[in-house]
Amino acid sequence: MRLQLSPEMEAFRDEMRTFFTTQVPQEIRDTIAARRHLTREQYVHAQQVLNAAGLAVPHWPVEWGGKDWTPLQRHIWREEMQLASVPEPLAFNTSMIGPVIAAFGDQEQKERFLARTAALDIWWCQGFSEPDAGSDLASLRTTAVRDGDEWVVNGQKTWTTLGQYADWIFCLVRTDPTAEKKQRGISMLVFPMDTPGVTLRPIQLIDGGHEVNEVFFEDVRVPAENLIGEENRGWDYAKFLLGNERVGIARVGATKKLIAQAKEFAREISSGGRPLSEDPRTTARIAELENELMALELTALRVVANSADGKPHPASSVLKLRGSELQQAATELIVDLAGPLSLASFADGGSQVPDWARVATPEYLNYRKVSIYGGSNEVQRTIIAGTILGL
């Protein structure tokens, strides 16, 4: 038992902190801190800065740019990045398709994709969910039928995040409709978004933004060599990928940053003749949230310390479940601090409402997504009840 970081880890943390706060352009970090959207170019630039320093894909195999770090180092890396308001490397590239190709792709695919995926020279998007396959992902209906050296894809995907920026899509498709278990007949295909027959349609969200899309496939012809891994093993790759997705999803550093910002905002707003930062109900709410977040951070540290051979600890479902709830609680707190000012959501020039108060409610509404994506919180409860409690 030892609470302190070792001197080596202290030094590592300082190194990360220094890099993130000095090497990533201030304008990009300010935009993240202000909870405003980055342009495509800003995303790419930030990731290329990280990648040039070997900090975009430290969790990948060393051969493909990984760092062979301990779970604790990865935790510190992620935490410092979030605290510094550095945009995280695009998850679709670095946490999802990259690790899948590195683990299950053939040599040619690795050479073709991995370096460009790490550098965000290829922007990937995710073709998993469908209108009738949400939490029940394995019931997906998009088909791929073999025709000579090609697969012919037909169907529809949805919730495709930032698909409008994407160069390529990784897709779960049904390749064996006769399989006894629906999970068995699924494969993973990758193809460019400008392949003939691919149509993207934006979905407008309640925060007023364009973040997700529907993607339609009509006789999309995909070369056979774009199948990742083995035919009909796509479900295994999807589970591997979603497990990766869940580990980083607690976003403790990001929520910590939000709470720190909330404390500053509370000083700006007065209520009953004193700043909200002196209001007992407000400070007690912050104290409770902060304590819950600390408990989550400590649980994350316990989980990373016990993750053997890269497999997610069963308690990682706790991280997703509670991490999403705390992100939402922090965004809700900020809306409540803004109070009536939060109505000025789309005010532009000429408004005297501070920017944080304008963005508060759209962000709060946007963050309803975090308890839904990555395996909804109800799916996480099912995993905890089944896998951990044996119910």
Place this chain on the structure above:
Amino acid sequence: MDFTYDSEQNDLREAVRGLLQRAYSDSERRRQVAGTDPGFDEKTWTQLAEMGVLGLPFAEEHGGMGAGPIEVGVVAEEMGRVLAPEPFVEAVVLAGGLVAAVGTDAQRTAVLGPLSEGTSVLAFAHAEPAARWSASASAVTATQAGDGWTLTGVKEPVANGARADVLVVSAAVGGGTALFLVQGDAAGLTRTGYRTHDGGRAANVTFDGTPAELLGEGTADRAADVERAQALARIAYSNEAVGAMDTALRTTSEYLKTRKQFGVTLNRFQALTFRAADMYVSLELARSTALWASMVADAGGDVVVAGDRARLQTSRAGRHIGKEAIQLHGGIGVTAEYSVGHYTSRLTAIDHLLGDGDWAADRLAASVDSYPTVDPLGAPYTR
């Protein structure tokens, strides 16, 4: 940073678990013990002493084992796991801890030796009938009488106050609080014991010119020492609560798998399994916090803030898990013959002994605006 127990700590856990599970292999045995004065099993107390548990945190020169807060947490968790009624936290961590922190060398040897050997039970007489949680005393006053002191006033409820061989008593002196040792057979001492809802014992302890020995030297205000000892006890109670919550959840899960209604076992009902999953989340977050707080104490960090954090987290978790454990059982959960309700009762007692969740949240709230973020691995939690 390393969150794993070493082999000696694991051995200690195995030994304590073995002893307590033999003693309380079924909940009926605990009910029998709790139903008879002094509310715990003297034989088990002696066995704990023989294992070194009762002297765990004290220096070897005073008869103890020289172990630290991590080991204390391990024992407390095992006590909670079976609801062992022996007053480990009350007598050893809190009352003994005060003697170790404040007493003179001679007092430490005289009091902690017999405590460690199991021949003397200690209690901390501090709570007052008209006061809530505090580190200072007002209802008992101390008066200097020649070379010694006398105490007058009332302490209540004093956990194990009637059984204790020696009382550590807080009393008002001048503008501050001093600590005293009072022998169980002292003149002018009246103790009226009663049962507590969780199967333990407490007492009204009335002092009427009762002779007392000043603990430590001088009458400087000891409120900060009391605060610190209570913080260490809060941390130990948090570990005890984790043990109790773990069993409450395990018992509930087993029940859901076996109890049938509508022709199926209860674990077929998602309304119930989802609630069990939420209990697991509460438990794991509380476990992390309790373990962390023990590590803060071990690292020489700020135990008062760490104690408040652990208190807040285990208070919320204890109420959640305690209430849900009964509800998911249904009627049997509130019967005395079934175990789970007793866990809820004990969690409720722990929640109110040294400050509840709201109380801890208010204390933490007072300083949230003085730092930007909490770093559990940094200052003030590590030196």
